[in-house]
Amino acid sequence: xxxxxxxxxxxxxxxxxxxxxxxxxxxxxxxxxxxxxxxxxxxxxxxxxxxxxxxxxxxxxxxxxxxxxxxxxxxxxxxxxxxxxxxxxxxxxxxxxxxxxxxxxxxxxxxxxxxxxxxxxxxxxxxxxxxxxxxxxxxxxxxxxxxxxxxxxxxxxxxxxxxxxxxxxxxxxxxxxxxxxxxxxxxxxxxxxxxxxxxxxxxxxxxxxxxxxxxxxxxxxxxxxxxxxxxxxxxxxxxxxxxxxxxxxxxxxxxxxxxxxxxxxxxxxxxxxxxxxxxxxxxxxxxxxxxxxxxxxxxxxxxxxxxxxxxxxxxxxxxxxxxxxxxxxxxxxxxxxxxxxxxxxxxxxxxxxxxxxxxxxxxxx
Ligand SMILES: Cc1cc2nc3c(=O)[nH]c(=O)nc-3n(C[C@H](O)[C@H](O)[C@H](O)COP(=O)(O)O)c2cc1C
Numbered sequence: 001x002x003x004x005x006x007x008x009x010x011x012x013x014x015x016x017x018x019x020x021x022x023x024x025x026x027x028x029x030x031x032x033x034x035x036x037x038x039x040x041x042x043x044x045x046x047x048x049x050x051x052x053x054x055x056x057x058x059x060x061x062x063x064x065x066x067x068x069x070x071x072x073x074x075x076x077x078x079x080x081x082x083x084x085x086x087x088x089x090x091x092x093x094x095x096x097x098x099x100x101x102x103x104x105x106x107x108x109x110x111x112x113x114x115x116x117x118x119x120x121x122x123x124x125x126x127x128x129x130x131x132x133x134x135x136x137x138x139x140x141x142x143x144x145x146x147x148x149x150x151x152x153x154x155x156x157x158x159x160x161x162x163x164x165x166x167x168x169x170x171x172x173x174x175x176x177x178x179x180x181x182x183x184x185x186x187x188x189x190x191x192x193x194x195x196x197x198x199x200x201x202x203x204x205x206x207x208x209x210x211x212x213x214x215x216x217x218x219x220x221x222x223x224x225x226x227x228x229x230x231x232x233x234x235x236x237x238x239x240x241x242x243x244x245x246x247x248x249x250x251x252x253x254x255x256x257x258x259x260x261x262x263x264x265x266x267x268x269x270x271x272x273x274x275x276x277x278x279x280x281x282x283x284x285x286x287x288x289x290x291x292x293x294x295x296x297x298x299x300x301x302x303x304x305x306x307x308x309x310x311x312x313x314x315x316x317x318x319x320x321x322x323x324x325x326x327x328x329x330x331x332x333x334x335x336x337x338x339x340x341x342x343x344x345x346x347x348x349x350x351x352x353x354x355x356x357x358x359x360x361x362x363x364x365x
Contacts, residue, residue, distance in 0.1 A: 001351055003035050003344045007117055012340045013070075014061060016097040016122075020129050024063040028070050028343075035347055037075050038354035043150070044331060046309065047185065047224045047251065051077045052150030055322055055346045056334040058254065058313040059083045059156035059189060059228065060124070064131075065139045068153060069146035075346035076339065078311075078332050081143055083156040083189050084130045086173035087163065091129025092194070097122050098271055100263055102285055107262040110271045117317040118284055120341055123263045125194045125272050125279035128158055133177050140181035154226060155183035158192065159212075161199065168215055175216045179223060186220050187252075188212065191230035193260040193280035200260075203229035204237055206244040217249035226252030226311065231259060231289050232296075239300050246306045253301075254311035254334075256293045258282040283337040287315025291328050298329025317341070319348035 013028040042053045056078030062068050068079050100108040100123050114120055131139070144153055155178040159171025171188065178186050190203040190212065202208045209227070217225045227250050232238035242253065258280025265271045272279055294312045301308050312330030316322055317338035325333040339345050 001035065001038070003348050003351060004032075006342045006344055007120075008113070008115060013343050014097075014340045016095070019094055020063070020091055020096060020126055027063070028067050030070060030343055034073055035344065037347060038350055040350050040353045040357070042353060046078060046152060046332065049152045049184070050150060051152060053077045053346070053350065054326060054330075054332050055349060056080065056311070056332050057339055058311070058334045058336050059154075059187065060126075060336045061340050065143035065146055068143040070343075071339070072147050072151050074339075074343050075350050077151045078154065078334070079143075079147070079151070080154045080156050080187065080334075081140060081183075083128045083158050083192075084136055084174060084178060085128065085158060085160050086133065086170055086177055087130070087160075088132040088135075089128070089130045089160070092125055092127035092276070095272060096126050097124050098263070100261070100281060102261070102281070107264065108281055110263065110265050117338070117342060120317050120337060121281060121283040121285040122337060123261065123272070123279045123281050124258055124337075125276055127194055128189070128192055136177060137181045140178070140183060144182050144184070152184060154185040154187045155181065156187045156189055156228065158189045159199075161196070167199070168212055171212055172215050172219045175220050179220050183223060185226060185252075186216070186223050187226040187228050187254060188216050189228045189257070191228055191255075191257040193230065193258050193278070194276070201230075203227065203241060204232060206240040209241050210244040210248045213245050213248035213250040224251040225249065226254050226309070228257055229253060229255040230257040231255070231293060235296050235300070238296055239304065242297065242300055242306055242308070243304060246304075246308065251307070252309040252311060253297060254313065255297065256286065256290050256314040259286050259289060282314070284315050284317045287321060287324070290314025291324055294325055294328045294330045301329075316345070319345060319352050322349050
C-alpha cells in the first residue's frame with residue numbers, strides 16, 4: 001500500500017506560528033483520511049502491557065486528549081501525554097519553534113523551512129506550559145479512554161521550584177496529580193533544556209537522580225517510573241546516574257531530550273530574545289546523538305545488570321530511523337518532531353514491516 005506523502009505539501013499538524021494554547025484548543029491541524037494499518041507481528045511487552053508495536057511519541061507534541069486520540073489512530077502505540085506541572089503555568093511566549101541549521105557543536109542559526117525531512121531541524125522552547133489540575137484530572141482520563149487495545153499512555157511530569165514547597169516536593173505533587181488522573185506510567189522530566197540549569201540538568205547529578213527518583217517512585221508506587229534524560233557529558237556520568245536511578249526504584253530510561261544550543265539570528269543575536277540565549281534543538285540533526293545515547297545506555301544496562309526498559313527518541317524523521325534506535329538497544333522508538341511534520345510516520349513503518357515480511361515469506365517458498 002502506498003502511504004501518501006505529507007511533507008512538504010501539507011503544513012505540520014502543529015502550527016508553529018500559533019501559540020501553544022491555540023494549538024491545544026484548535027489542533028491538531030489534520031483533516032486527511034487515515035490510511036489503513038496493516039497487520040504486523042511486532043508486539044512488545046511494556047511493563048506487562050502488550051503493545052501492538054514498539055513505536056511511540058515522546059513528551060511534547062501531544063498536548064491533550066484530542067492529540068493523543070489522533071496519534072493512536074495514526075498507529076503510534078505508546079503515547080506520552082505532554083509534561084504537566086502541579087499547577088497551571090503559561091510557558092514561554094511565541095516564538096516557540098524556529099527552523100535552524102547547526103553552525104557548530106553548540107550553536108545553530110535560524111534557517112528557512114527545509115525541502116526534505118532528512119534536513120528537518122528546529123529549536124523548541126516552550127518552558128513546559130501546563131493546564132490546571134482540574135483540567136488535567138479530566139483530560140488525562142479522556143486520553144486514556146481514547147486508546148485501542150495494544151496501546152498505552154505515559155504521563156510526563158515536572159516539578160517547579162519556589163512554589164511554597166521544595167522543588168522535590170513539587171515534583172512529587174505533580175506525580176501525585178498524574179496518578180490521581182489515572183496515569184498507568186509516569187515519566188519524570190529531569191532534563192528540560194529550556195528552564196533553569198539546576199532544573200534542566202538534574203539527570204547529570206547522580207545524588208539528585210537518586211533523591212528525586214526515590215521520592216517520586218515511592219509516591220506513585222506501584223506505577224512504573226521512567227526518567228527522561230538528555231545527553232550525558234560522559235559514559236561514566238551516565239553509568240553512575242543510571243545506577244543511582246536503579247537503586248532509587250526507577251524502571252525506565254527515556255532519552256534524549258532536545259539538545260541545548262545557542263540559537264542566533266542573521267545578526268548573531270539570540271533568536272528567541274535576550275532572555276532565551278540557549279534552547280533545545282530537535283529533529284534530524286540530533287539523531288546521531290540519540291543513537292549514541294541508546295548504544296551507551298544499553299551497554300551499561302547490560303553490563304551492570306540494571307532492570308530498565310529503554311525508550312529512545314531524537315531525530316526520527318523517516319520510517320527507517322525507528323529501526324536504528326531499535327537495533328541499537330531501545331525497546332521503544334519514538335518521534336516528536338518527525339511525527340509533527342509527517343503524521344503518517346508510524347504507518348509508513350508498519351507498511352514497511354508488512355512488506356518486508358511478505359517479501360521474506362515469498363523468498364522462502
Ligand atoms: C514541540 C515539542 C515539545 C516538547 N516538549 C517536551 C516536554 O514538555 N517534555 C519533555 O520531556 N520533552 C519535550 N520535548 C522533547 C521531546 O520529547 C524529544 O525528547 C526531543 O524533541 C527529541 O526528539 P525528536 O528529535 O523526535 O523531536 C519536546 C519536543 C518538541 C518537538
